[in-house]
Amino acid sequence: xxxxxxxxxxxxxxxxxxxxxxxxxxxxxxAGAIPRPGRVEEGTTVTDHEEIEHRQQRSVGLAxxxxxxxxxxxxxxxxxxxxxxxxxxxxxxxxxxxxxxVVSAVAGVDAGTRxxxxxxxxxxxxxxxVVTRLDQARADFEGTVAVCQQAFGEGVxxxxxxxxxxxxxxxxxVFEIRPFGATxxxxxxxxxxxxxxxxxxxxxxxQVYDYSxxxxxxxxxxxEHLPLIADARAALIEQVIAESEDETLLERYLAGEQIELKxxxxxLETAVARATLFPVLGxxxxxxxxxxxxxxxxxxxxPRPAEHQLPAVTTPTGxxxxxxxxxxAGPLVAExxxxxxxxxxxxxxxxxxxxxxxxxxTLLHVCGHGPADRPDAxxxxxxxxxxxxxxxxxxGATLRPRESCPAGDICAVARLARAETGDTxxxxxxxxxxxxxxxxxxxxxxxxxxxxxxxxxxxxxxLARVTAEDPTVRLERVSETHQTVLWxxxxxxxxxxxxxxxxxxxxxVRTVPMRVxxxxxxIAPGRGHxxxxxxxxxxxxxxVCDVEVTALGAGEGFRFVDKxxxxxxxxxxIASVEKGVRAQLDKGLLAGYPVVDVxxxxxxxxxxxxxxxxxxxxxxxxxxxxxxATDRMGLLEPYSSVVALVPDDYVGAVLGDLAGRRxxxxxxxxxxLSGWTEVAADVPDTELLRYAIDLRSLxxxxxxxxxxxxxxxxxxxxxxxxxxxx
Numbered sequence: 001x002x003x004x005x006x007x008x009x010x011x012x013x014x015x016x017x018x019x020x021x022x023x024x025x026x027x028x029x030x031a032g033a034i035p036r037p038g039r040v041e042e043g044t045t046v047t048d049h050e051e052i053e054h055r056q057q058r059s060v061g062l063a064x065x066x067x068x069x070x071x072x073x074x075x076x077x078x079x080x081x082x083x084x085x086x087x088x089x090x091x092x093x094x095x096x097x098x099x100x101x102v103v104s105a106v107a108g109v110d111a112g113t114r115x116x117x118x119x120x121x122x123x124x125x126x127x128x129x130v131v132t133r134l135d136q137a138r139a140d141f142e143g144t145v146a147v148c149q150q151a152f153g154e155g156v157x158x159x160x161x162x163x164x165x166x167x168x169x170x171x172x173x174v175f176e177i178r179p180f181g182a183t184x185x186x187x188x189x190x191x192x193x194x195x196x197x198x199x200x201x202x203x204x205x206x207q208v209y210d211y212s213x214x215x216x217x218x219x220x221x222x223x224e225h226l227p228l229i230a231d232a233r234a235a236l237i238e239q240v241i242a243e244s245e246d247e248t249l250l251e252r253y254l255a256g257e258q259i260e261l262k263x264x265x266x267x268l269e270t271a272v273a274r275a276t277l278f279p280v281l282g283x284x285x286x287x288x289x290x291x292x293x294x295x296x297x298x299x300x301x302x303p304r305p306a307e308h309q310l311p312a313v314t315t316p317t318g319x320x321x322x323x324x325x326x327x328x329a330g331p332l333v334a335e336x337x338x339x340x341x342x343x344x345x346x347x348x349x350x351x352x353x354x355x356x357x358x359x360x361x362t363l364l365h366v367c368g369h370g371p372a373d374r375p376d377a378x379x380x381x382x383x384x385x386x387x388x389x390x391x392x393x394x395x396g397a398t399l400r401p402r403e404s405c406p407a408g409d410i411c412a413v414a415r416l417a418r419a420e421t422g423d424t425x426x427x428x429x430x431x432x433x434x435x436x437x438x439x440x441x442x443x444x445x446x447x448x449x450x451x452x453x454x455x456x457x458x459x460x461x462x463l464a465r466v467t468a469e470d471p472t473v474r475l476e477r478v479s480e481t482h483q484t485v486l487w488x489x490x491x492x493x494x495x496x497x498x499x500x501x502x503x504x505x506x507x508x509v510r511t512v513p514m515r516v517x518x519x520x521x522x523i524a525p526g527r528g529h530x531x532x533x534x535x536x537x538x539x540x541x542x543x544v545c546d547v548e549v550t551a552l553g554a555g556e557g558f559r560f561v562d563k564x565x566x567x568x569x570x571x572x573x574i575a576s577v578e579k580g581v582r583a584q585l586d587k588g589l590l591a592g593y594p595v596v597d598v599x600x601x602x603x604x605x606x607x608x609x610x611x612x613x614x615x616x617x618x619x620x621x622x623x624x625x626x627x628x629a630t631d632r633m634g635l636l637e638p639y640s641s642v643v644a645l646v647p648d649d650y651v652g653a654v655l656g657d658l659a660g661r662r663x664x665x666x667x668x669x670x671x672x673l674s675g676w677t678e679v680a681a682d683v684p685d686t687e688l689l690r691y692a693i694d695l696r697s698l699x700x701x702x703x704x705x706x707x708x709x710x711x712x713x714x715x716x717x718x719x720x721x722x723x724x725x726x
Contacts, residue, residue: 528628
């Protein structure tokens with residue numbers, strides 16, 4: 001079957017539990033892409049619906065499902081709701097041309113969803129709101145709409161109102177309009193249909209959309225309904241007219257003239273596409289309520305790919321390039337928005353095509369930002385030519401083959417072994433590079449090690465694959481502590497990464513306590529004596545030296561001073577003493593960490609005309625330094641400048657928590673968004689190991705922070721005594 005000529009790319013956004021995945025299934029079922037939930041086609045054992053559900057249970061991340069409605073292909077990008085997987089959410093925003101905000105009628109709007117709304121507003125992305133879970137006992141549609149209007153600002157307006165079965169005549173197609181939070185509503189719901197959730201009424205069309213039967217039915221509203229929706233309808237019409245380009249509409253409306261329905265609908269769709277009006281719809285993923293109306297908005301009001309602003313491009317060397325146009329006949333430019341590994345198919349890349357047409361077996365230039373932003377990424381993986389494998393349209397666990405993927409569409413590409421998430425695919429003759437999307441830095445470190453020798457042999461390659469799949473993961477091998485550290489976004493992120501390592505790459509990894517790289521220094525001047533004398537027959541070893549050690553200022557490093565008088569140590573061996581001292585400084589004198597900010601002066605020594613040697617004086621120099629260090633050493637711990645961004649309500653809790661972490665608060669400042677505050681403090685790195693988790697808990701999941709290393713400072717002796725030697 002030929003692909004539809006028109007495409008809509010929509011990302012679903014909302015906090016975990018809002019019902020995004022269930023809503024996607026309801027939309028697919030309404031369009032006939034999968035059977036309705038609970039129905040299994042004859043002769044099948046596992047439906048596509050079940051496959052989608054199973055896939056969601058197996059993995060957390062961006063998922064793509066496509067349907068066709070009224071001849072238009074709709075790509076639905078289901079973004080994860082957990083804050084730990086914001087990288088997949090940002091990828092969904094890049095791949096989409098419009099956003100569908102999913103809000104629970106029970107839980108309302110969280111602060112994270114508000115931030116994402118502002119993020120979409122900054123790039124003028126068209127948006128609509130779907131209030132889900134209308135089948136729940138405590139659902140409150142009108143209250144949720146009011147919360148959305150308060151949280152998201154002007155332009156948010158209801159497009160439909162929910163209809164309930166008449167409790168005295170349920171099942172006979174008789175509806176009433178009442179708030180979902182009414183006090184006479186049943187306290188528990190066993191069957192959504194018995195709860196009275198039966199349909200919607202269109203405020204513009206004044207049509208009833210009945211979902212109480214097997215199929216959706218449409219009919220004119222009952223006369224008694226019209227007065228009940230009059231106020232809501234007037235508010236919607238006034239909002240549409242305010243956004244209309246026809247300046248005469250307002251005068252005609254105020255004069256009492258009835259504005260034609262087609263004019264209102266056309267102006268509504270234009271305002272939605274321009275991101276100046278944001279319709280609110282109601283839905284229930286379990287019953288399919290509202291699926292038809294949502295699809296109408298997606299197809300009719302959301303913009304085509306050519307109407308949405310495309311990302312900027314440059315040449316791989318950073319030179320300017322002509323702006324992209326969504327022309328299937330133009331130069332090929334696409335972007336990898338997600339990378340996954342299938343145990344049977346291999347690496348699968350989810351690709352959004354911005355220009356040109358992608359076809360199987362096409363030679364592509366793969367270029368990315370990895371070498372600059374990800375030190376662990378080998379450069380050769382980001383500037384190579386590679387041939388694309390098969391193209392497919394994913395739906396659940398099924399990959400349906402495709403012959404091509406034109407500009408504006410999204411597909412899965414097999415066997416792109418070198419391409420990573422965020423990489424640009426283009427024509428090798430004219431390679432281009434798309435500007436990267438913004439990703440939060442991973443700030444939760446987790447030290448890990450292989451569970452067995454067999455796992456250790458496979459761990460390096462497995463970790464490289466995991467970091468290629470997820471750009472929000474940073475891999476660091478800390479030489480000072482001999483640990484492999486994964487920098488992640490949160491506990492759920494860690495859990496998923498460890499599961500992927502075990503399930504996909506067959507590597508069992510266990511986490512171990514994280515050790516912060518320290519520094520050592522002298523806290524008091526010292527004098528040391530080093531004597532290395534060994535005689536075991538034949539040529540012996542003889543070297544004696546005395547050193548004086550004093551502390552330097554922070555950041556001054558190491559200084560060696562020759563204070564030998566009268567040739568007590570021959571000039572040839574002075575360099576040997578310095579070499580031995582430097583080697584011992586690198587090994588550490590207290591807990592095995594490098595010693596910094598000290599001056600070592602060689603003041604005296606003895607030699608033997610036969611047995612003295614370079615090696616002997618190196619050993620003697622190290623012994624003298626060890627002697628000088630007795631009871632005179634302290635630890636320096638790394639400090640970071642931390643800026644936490646939290647809602648105003650949590651500033652007090654954050655300040656108290658930072659004080660408990662030995663942090664020095666530098667001040668507070670208003671955030672870019674109203675109602676948010678930035679708190680700046682200098683905090684020891686040892687107190688920041690779990691700060692990504694603790695800050696999220698303190699701020700009820702809303703807070704975030706950034707950090708920057710600022711130097712080393714003395715650790716209190718009581719704490720330093722508890723630091724184990726490495």
